[in-house]
Amino acid sequence: MSDAALPQFRTDTAQKRDTRRVRGEGVVVQAVLITISLAFLALFLLLPLVSVFVEAGARGWTAYMAAVTEPDAVAAIHLTLLVAGIAVPFNVVVGIAAAWAIAKFAFRGKNLLISLIDLPFSVSPVISGLVFVLLFGAQGYFGAWLKAHDVQIIFALPGLVLATVFVTFPFVARELIPHMQSLGSADEEAALTLGASGWRTFLTITLPNVKWSLFYGVLLCNARAMGEFGAVAVVSGKIRGLTNTMPLHVEILYNEYMSAAAFAVASLLAGLALVTLALKTLLEWHYSDSIAASRRH
Amino acid sequence: MAAATSVWRQPSILPGFGIALGITLSALSLIVLVPLAALALKAASAGPADILAVATSPRTVAALRLSFLGALFAACVNAVFGMILAWVLVRYEFPGRRFIDAAVDLPFALPTAVAGIALTAIYAPNGWVGSLLAPYGIKVAYTPLGVMVALIFVGLPFVVRTVQPVLQEMQADVEEAAALLGAGRWRTIFTVILPPIYPALLTGFVLAFARAVGEYGSVIFIAGNVPMVSEIAPLLIVIRLEQFDYAGAAVVAMLMLLISFALILFVNLIQARARRRFGDV
Numbered sequence: 001m002s003d004a005a006l007p008q009f010r011t012d013t014a015q016k017r018d019t020r021r022v023r024g025e026g027v028v029v030q031a032v033l034i035t036i037s038l039a040f041l042a043l044f045l046l047l048p049l050v051s052v053f054v055e056a057g058a059r060g061w062t063a064y065m066a067a068v069t070e071p072d073a074v075a076a077i078h079l080t081l082l083v084a085g086i087a088v089p090f091n092v093v094v095g096i097a098a099a100w101a102i103a104k105f106a107f108r109g110k111n112l113l114i115s116l117i118d119l120p121f122s123v124s125p126v127i128s129g130l131v132f133v134l135l136f137g138a139q140g141y142f143g144a145w146l147k148a149h150d151v152q153i154i155f156a157l158p159g160l161v162l163a164t165v166f167v168t169f170p171f172v173a174r175e176l177i178p179h180m181q182s183l184g185s186a187d188e189e190a191a192l193t194l195g196a197s198g199w200r201t202f203l204t205i206t207l208p209n210v211k212w213s214l215f216y217g218v219l220l221c222n223a224r225a226m227g228e229f230g231a232v233a234v235v236s237g238k239i240r241g242l243t244n245t246m247p248l249h250v251e252i253l254y255n256e257y258m259s260a261a262a263f264a265v266a267s268l269l270a271g272l273a274l275v276t277l278a279l280k281t282l283l284e285w286h287y288s289d290s291i292a293a294s295r296r297h
Numbered sequence: 298m299a300a301a302t303s304v305w306r307q308p309s310i311l312p313g314f315g316i317a318l319g320i321t322l323s324a325l326s327l328i329v330l331v332p333l334a335a336l337a338l339k340a341a342s343a344g345p346a347d348i349l350a351v352a353t354s355p356r357t358v359a360a361l362r363l364s365f366l367g368a369l370f371a372a373c374v375n376a377v378f379g380m381i382l383a384w385v386l387v388r389y390e391f392p393g394r395r396f397i398d399a400a401v402d403l404p405f406a407l408p409t410a411v412a413g414i415a416l417t418a419i420y421a422p423n424g425w426v427g428s429l430l431a432p433y434g435i436k437v438a439y440t441p442l443g444v445m446v447a448l449i450f451v452g453l454p455f456v457v458r459t460v461q462p463v464l465q466e467m468q469a470d471v472e473e474a475a476a477l478l479g480a481g482r483w484r485t486i487f488t489v490i491l492p493p494i495y496p497a498l499l500t501g502f503v504l505a506f507a508r509a510v511g512e513y514g515s516v517i518f519i520a521g522n523v524p525m526v527s528e529i530a531p532l533l534i535v536i537r538l539e540q541f542d543y544a545g546a547a548v549v550a551m552l553m554l555l556i557s558f559a560l561i562l563f564v565n566l567i568q569a570r571a572r573r574r575f576g577d578v
Contacts, residue, residue, distance in 0.1 A: 124511025227408025
């Protein structure tokens, strides 16, 4: 009998080919799809990123260093670090408190609370700044009172911090909540039963358990806090050396046709983004079990 | 001990509920809810006639239309390419796959102003991509097309990141069963693989859309910002604010929020219906 009559006796290669035919696409289709994906990413992600560094170096190393060390740039860097240094810890405290209440207790209105915490994600950055101008601006609801008491919020540090806290409000909480929910409360209950105080239980049981998802949340929160543009643009007044954060400094330089200087400062922010992305990826590779949250933000 | 529990909360031996909820609610109210209430109050205080005048002025309508239709277009582009990207990242092995997987999140990490000037530099008539398109008469930067490019950039990761986990967890046996029962590959893809993915795809689509509607930083550099043509709604709010027209700014902002929330609510209702059909995915 010929081979054709015995189709069940086939070589390994033929079997492998058939498995792929059942659960996969041909080599040509694969190559086309991969090419489309790479071209799309190159056009929208890679080229912009590369162009930041190319344009930053367009005028040479000396011009680059001059652009990032001139007094206004240094002041912008300091202000950005200061604003993030206040906004991020604030959101860490609130995020931990929110996660503790939501993940460890069963109470009515929990889903509403979670939606409200996520609310800033659906609000335009510009509106996030606008709301504080309406409250504390010269013609805002508290404007006259603030002026009488010589307190400045808008066009000053407090306004920048408030707008930044608003836009970064959900980041820490939404990383911690799903992770703490998946861990349950058995460990904490055991510690309390054995006589540990509430604080000790939190510091030695809960916090170590969620440290990587906390770090993950802080990382994303910080990246957004340092890079925020729309919200701080509205409340800053863009006074050079005083209320200009790094992204705002980039805008001013760019609008004054100092392109190389704008890209030089922008390259620092792009560097921050790359470091954030690298740390985030490392966390996902090594501690994926300890980061319960889905990876969408 | 039992005094702390009520109809509002189930009993628990864990301490700290009061203080944790207290901190959360105070911060939420002071930072988010009261300021948003002030916005609603300011918009309402403009009075019906002024609200109508702002809402129906050609400039407002044009800006809102550009923001919402632009975001819709960008979200559609991201849905198609995000789907392909998620598929390629989950199903195929090729050099640099993990690197690409990580790179998808770049728009989350890169400050919008940096993205804005970088995209402008590339898509301007003398830029790397713009100079290739210029001979064909295609202008991207400083036109509504430039707005789309920026909105595609900011929404790029959402669909990939929502579809990817669902695709990863899909069992091989349903596809094999479909193939063994005689379905062709395309039929298997469209009738077996894709239907359970639709809810995740829709979630990613809405997230990308919501993000794009309010986007400001990456758009204003590349848009050209010509009133009635390439002026987005968030920019109109900033312009009204700079003219000290607080009420005008508040009305445009309130319109944006109301339309967004209505759309998100509508999609969530579709989603809830889809969940009932395909289970919780």
